[in-house]
Amino acid sequence: MVNSIERRRFGHLPDGDDVDAVVLRNANGLRAKILTYGATLAVLEVPDRDGRSRNVVLGFATLDDYRQARGHLGGVIGRYANRLCNGRFTLDGRDVRVSVNEPPNTLHGGAQGFDRAVWRVEALQSDPAPAVTLAHVSPxxxxxxxxxxxxxxxxxxxxxxxxLDYTATTDRTTVINLTNHSYFNLRGAGSGDVLDHELLIDADAFTPIDQYFIPTGERRPVTGTPFDFRTPTPIGSRIGLADEQLVRARGYDHNYVLQSGSGGDPVLAARVREPLSGLTMEVLTTEPGVQFYSGNFLNGRPYRARDGFCLETQHFPDSPNHPDFPSTVLRPGEVFQSATIFRFPFSPLSRGEES
Structure with a gap:
């Protein structure tokens, strides 16, 4: 196998804009398809222990499917990933009101977030590693x-x-919180639910939510709760318990406070293992938090609730309204930088190698 990169047409939007797909392949058998619509990760194929490739992210076959679906499958989320309470916050003493698309709150950047935009292919490369850089201007x-x-x-x-490496600059003080919203199923997309996947999250605390999925401001220790994934635990083993937080979210949809904090090189945030194949995925990030979502509201063809899970690396939800949360303010002259790695350490063609 050799590194390769291919660009081809994926579809057309009603306004006439073309949407392309960029396909990356590397010498270790990994293949990723990224769409210019939403900078979306549409396919991620990984070889299992028998050398057979499987697509481990949920996606759709057509552009219309992406446009009509809910759930933000595979998209890059911005300007602000996760929720903002009542679609408002104060910035340098000024009240800011933003698009409310999950009343009474703003979710994932509003009605037309970054995952609904057509991004521009800025750079392609095959060596030393296949890569694509996508760019977008938010006015x-x-x-x-x-x-x-x-x-x-x-x-x-x-x-x-x-x-995934993210950068952003601004000409006026703003807030920013970027993530990728891929749903993973290590048995393969469309193969059923992920409740038997064994999950580890390197976090001693999580941020509880109110009835509108907004953080209360508390950082609650995971000890003695169904939210303790510090040792590998099947996703479904406690998901049905009569815990107030689980009942509110119909499962897991919570931000975890990572032990590693933020900054520096990406470090381990989570690890997931699919027990039948043994396929393992590690999530490394520079971000201070990760949203674990157990796919509770997936309800459109071809996927059903809990057919995939998300590990959305991020700053905390509603941070602009919580001064003690890590800041998401970006000012002119500053550069927002973030990195996240989805690593498959036990892939047979790359066992023992480091990324």
Whole structure:
């Protein structure tokens, strides 16, 4: 196998804009398909222990499917990943109101978030590792957010991993929180639920939510709760318990406070193992939090509730309204930078190699 990269047409939007797919392949048997619509990760094929490739992310066959679906499958989320309470916050003493699309709150950037935009292919490369850089300009006032923001995401297949690098700049003080919203199923997309997947999250605390999925401001220790994944635990083993937080979310949909904090090189945030195949995925990040979502509200063809899980690396939900949460403020002259790695350490063609 050799590294390769291919660009081809994926579809057309009603306004006439073309949407392309960029396919990356590397010498270790990994294959990723990224769409310019939403900078979406549509396919991620990984060889299992028998050398057979399987697609481990949920996606759709057509552009219309992506446009009509809910759930933000595979998209890059911005300007602000997760929720903002009542679609408002205070920034440098000024009240800011943004698009409300999950009343009474803002979810994943508003009605027309970054995952609904057509991104521009800025750069392609095959060596030393196949990569694509996608760029998007969010104008001042987009969904109510202040400042023109120039954002980029770079997808790179590195040895036995897919690496995502995000950067953003602004010409006016704003807030930003970027993530990728892929749903994973290590048995293969469309193969059923993920309740038997064994999950580890390197976090001593999580941020509880109110009835509107907004953090209460508390950092609650996971000890003695169904939210303790510090040792590998099947996703479904406690999901049905009569815990108030689980009942509110119909499962898991909570931000975890990572022990590693933020900054520096990506470090381990989570590990997932599919017991039948033994396929394992590690999530490494520079971010201070990760949203574990057990796919509770997946309800459209061909996927059903809990057919996939998300590990959305991020700053905390509703941070602009919680001064003690890590800041998401971006000012002119600063550069937002973040990196996340989805690594498959026991892939047979890359066993023992590091990304």
């Amino acid at each position: 001042d006032g987009d969904q109510g957010f202040p400042g023109r923001v120039d954002v980029r995401v770079r997808y790179t297949l590195v040895t036995n991993a897919l690496r």
